[in-house]
Every structure is written in structure tokens, then in C-alpha cells.
Amino acid sequence: MIEIRDLVFEYPGHRALHGVSLRLADKAITALVGPNGAGKTTLLRCMAALETPYAGRVLIDGLDTREAPRAIHARLGYLPDFFGLYDALNVRRCLQYAARAHGIAAGQAASAAQDAAARVGLTDRMEQAAGALSRGLRQRLAIAQAIVHAPKVLLLDEPAAGLDPQARRELSQLLLSLRDGGMTLVVSSHILAELEDYSDRMVIVDHGRIAGGQGIALKGEARLRIRLASPRGDLKDFLTGQGARIESADSEQALVALEGGTAERAALLAVLVGAGFSVSEFAKDSRALEEVYFAQVNPRAHARTGLEAHIK
């Protein structure tokens, strides 16, 4: 659905994207993460055909953003990091305008607006002015505007910024429901802790490049932190032999990605204990994603912590 080839984007005196190549999966949620100024927003704007790249191509649904930007606009929804709402209009009019502006006929605009409001849980706020909504509700309205024409692709720039925990949880659920409805989503975010809740893949953008060269799968495998009471030098080799993907390891601990579910995890624990490893900790690691991230965006600092990063 989304393919990026050797994308270069330049601002005067600053190259924001350095030959980015990427292929994003259909009907999945891909998270773009990276430090401020890494090029995430520029990358999203190039995908949305809002910016013309200096070189390279972006293909959305097989269409080149340079050759067919308007056809691409019809196929995607875009939520900028600011919400871009008409504060003086009420929710109904905001959505009806968005529907009409996206080519929905006048006769169907009202029902499209109602459907979009229902998807984001705003049906009880239809007569309220956009400017009078809380930040969380404004964000939902902005998403409703972006999806009112049922796009195939939805691009969201920092959608969780400034939201309270409850609103963030609702956002996660909303994004998952959109994905399950067949939409391809790309979300840029700073908040790593939540990415695992809804993202299928993570792409780390750093200094205008894709760190590690490609995305990292977040779903379908568990990240496990294994600690030993007594260090053993063969821990890494042993785990590799068991089919676990090593993300970092030394003689005392390892961070591994293991495909499968609870049965596979139980089996790994059993073979470790059976092989004489004195396992003191064997658990899903909530900090694992953060570790992977820092291993990519700041490898020197990360190396000083004594961890060995191996992102494949």
C-alpha cells in the first residue's frame, strides 16, 4: 500500500530525509518514532503528497505522489500534529464540510458525518462548537474529519500528544478498530510505552534515515527479559540455538524476541532450567521497546550501559 524509494527531502541548508526506502504493510499500524527533528513529520507530509520530494518516490496504493497527488489525497486521511479545526463550527458542520470537501455527495454528507462521529464516539456532541471541546474530543473530531470519506490510508502525526491516560487508551482502541476495519495506518509518536498496545511495526527515524534500515515487528512475538542468578558465557549462543532472536545479551541477562505464545515461552523456560541455567527472572519486558529504540537512536550511550544491541 505504501512504498517509499530513495526519498530525499531538503529544506534550505538542511537535508531532512536522506534516501529513505521503506515498504509499509497493508492493513496494519506502523509507528514512526524518533527524536524531535528526526524527519518524521516531513516523511508523513511526503506520504500525504503535501510536500514534493527533491528526489525519490512515494507510492500510495500504486500511485506516485509526484504524478497523482490529488488521486492520493482522495485515498488518504491525514491528521496533523495540530488538529486543524474550524472552532466556530459545530461538530456536525465540521464533519459535513469534511465529507463534502472529500467528494461525498450532498445527499450522503449528513449520514457520512453521523457515521464518522459514531466511530469516534462523538454522536452526543454534534451540536457543540469545535472550539468548546476538550483536547481529547477535539482530537477525536479531527480523526473523524480525516476518516469521514473512508480512506484506505490514515496518517496521524503525534495523535497522542497532550492527551490524558484515558484519552490515550481510547485512541489506541480507535486505531485498532480502524485497522481491523481494513485501514492502513501510519502513526508518528514519541510515546514508546503505548506503541506496543496498537502498533504492528515500529520504524525508527533518526537524522533523516531509517535506523536499522527497516521496521521492527512489534506484534506476533514477545520480548522477554531473562536474568541469571549465576552468570554463564554461553547464554547468548544457547538462546540463539533455541530460535530466539537476540536483541541484547551478556553473561548475566538477555533480551530476546520469541515468536509464539505462552506455550513457546514455557518451553523456552523449561529448556533453560533443564540446561542448568539458574534463571532468576523470566518475564515480558515493559522497557524492551525503549531499549531497542535507544540502541538505534543513541547507540554510543546505549553501549555504555553494557548492553549489546543486535537489531536485524
Next chain:
Amino acid sequence: MNPELLRNLWLEASPFKLVQTAGLLLLVFGLCMAARGRILSPDHAAMALYWLFAVLWGTRSAAMSVVGEIRERTWDGQKLSSLRPGEMMWGKLVGATCVNWFGALPCLVVIMIPVWIGAGPGRALAYGAILLALGLFAQAVALLSSLTLIRRDTGNWRLDAFLCQIAGIGAGLLYYSLWSSAFTFERNGDNAVVWWGHAFDLNSFHMVSLLLFLGWALVGCWRAMRAELRFANGPFVWLAYLVYLAIYSAGFESSIPQVVLLYIGGLSPAAVRLGLAGFALLSSAYGMTFLEPKEPVRLRWLGEQIRAGRIAEAFLALDTWMLSTIAAMVVGLLLALLLISGGAVNYALAVLAMLGFLTRDVAIFVMARALAGNKGDFAALAALGVLYLLMPMVLRGLGLQGLQFLFVPAVTDAAVLSVLAAWAQGLVALWLAAHSISKKLNAR
């Protein structure tokens, strides 16, 4: 209904604004009636109000229809819509100014009543149509200016809106001053304008001119909106406008003031016409070079296309300031050739020097933009102020006024030296501009 128009009506035509406008009209006309015309007659009050609603405030509304979207950060959403450029343009031009027209149209009726009574319905309708077109022209120029200015991404919406409003008001006043001069001509018994050797009724000529320029302003808005909505424009519409501008300007050969004719006496009518066309294109080149962003990244991209032999691709991507400059150069060279063939070598050399100075000035704009971003255009204006105003004054002060030709175009005995000086400055400025772009782009 056009969704953009509908949205603007939702936002602008609030009952409060409509009542406020109607209240102002009632108050002013009520006072005029009560004073029985002792202070101001109703039609004069209506004219003042028409200017207030349609031009002064209308240009602001038209400009804010785009600048306001930038301020509220809704412009990206609009660019991603499926609206066609024409829908977007008319939706903004008519929708954003709906309250202005709600106030201006009743004024127009009041203005037309005495003309209807005194000179008949035909004259009144023509008068009303001219005023209507004038208001729309001023608003279209403001909208066009806003669409041009947002490409510069100044980040200062107040200044942008003000500049666009000034541009719109300026366009309205410029036309009005021409139209007003028609009455002066009529009072002097001269009620015709000679254009390309043919006499035309003054009022009809001005009305057709206004409608044509209004048409071009609307085409400009449509074209600028296309660019914003990511349609490729190509150079042909702008080239057509330049051809129109050149032909229109060249027709006023017989309107050149006597004092100028004395100065350029002896030149053939063809040379005078080409000179007028060249002057119009030169103005366009300077105006567009100042207004348009001269992005170093884009200039490098164009350079790469040319070096790679993709001339057609580069030509299709040329900006309006480049096209205007090239057109001024071409017409200037033709004029120089014509002057040489007519024996007016000194004039021809002055034209060639002028082209050298144009090259220098455009390069100064490009260089200043590369070095200082948006502020660079104003810095370049200041530099031109020094070159064209301060330097001649300094030279005069030093008793060296004979050397003015080194900095400004002039017909002089040292014409060859003037050409060499102008082109030397032009080439140095071009080299400095290329160096500045390279320096800017290599600073990563």
C-alpha cells in the same frame, strides 16, 4: 452548493454580523436623510460605504480567506480535500466576502439611483457594473496576493494579511484613478482614448480594461490555487498573460506625455511600442521577483534538470519571476536590435545596459533570499534603493554625476562603458548568487 462557499457562509454570515452591517447602513442613510443632504448626500455616503465594505474591508476578508487558514492551521486539511481549484477559489472569494457584499450591494443601488434618473438606465447599469467589477478586482488581487505570499511561509499572518489588503486596495485605487481621469479628459473635450491607433470611447475602454484585468486576476487566483492543491501549472498561462500585458501596454504609444516624447524624439513608432511593452514586462519581472520565493533548493533542482539535458522538464517548472525576466530580456534584445537598425545606437546601448542592470538586480534578490530567507527580499530592496537612489545622490554630491551611468541605466555618451559596467555587475551578481545558493545548500 459549493462546499467551500457553504462553509464560508456558515462561518461569516452570522446573524450578528448581518445585523451589525444592516444597522450601520440604516444609521448612515438615516443620518443623511435627517440632515436632508446638508452634510453628505445619500449617494456620496453610499459611495464611501461601498469603498469601505467592498474595497477596504473586502480586501481584508479576501486575504484572510487564505491567510486565516494558515493562522488556524486548517490549510493542510483544505489542500487534502477533493475540491477543485475553481470551487476553492470562488468559495473563498465569494464566501469570505459575503458580509461585505451584503453591505456593499445596497450601497451600489443607492449610488446608481441618481445616475439612473439623470442619465438613464444604460448609464446607471454601466456605472454599477464598473463599481462592482472594481470591488471584485480589488478582492481578487488581495486573494491572489495571499496565495502568492503563503508560498513564502513568512510565519507572520498579520503582516501578510496587511500586505495583501494593501495590494488589493492599491489595485482598486489604481483603477479608480484611471477611471476618474476619464472624467477629466471628458471635461477637456477629449472623450476618446487612442489605443493601437484606434479611438475608443473612454468609459467603454476603461470598463473593458477593468474586466480584462479582473479576468486575469481571477485566472491568477485559479492558477495559484491549482499550485496550492498540488496541480502542475506549467508556464503557458503566465506566458499568455505576459503577451497580453505587452500588447495592452504597447497600444498606448499616443498617450506618452509630451515631455517624454521630446526626450525620445525621433524613435520609430514600432520602437516606442516595443519600449512600452518592454517597460511593462520589466515591471512584471521586478514585481514577481520580489513577491515570489526564490528557493535555493528549487533553483538547484532546475539547474540539475538543465545540466542533465531535461530542458522541457525545466521549462515546464519555471516560476513566474523567471518567465517575466526572460520575457523582459527577449523584448529588450528585440528593442535593441530595432533601435540599432533605426540608427539609434545610443538608445540601443542604454537598453542593453538596462538588461545588464536587470540581471544584476534579479541576482541580488536571489542572493539575498539565499542568505537571509524571507527578510532577504527586503534587504534586496534596500540594496536597490542604495544603487538607484543613494549612489546617484552621492555622485552628484561629489560632482561626479557624469558617472551615474555606472549604476543606473541612462542614455549617455559613454554608452559602451555603461553596457560593460552593467553587465560586469550583472555577471558578478550572478556568480555571487550561485555561490550563495551553493553555500546555503551545503550547510547541513
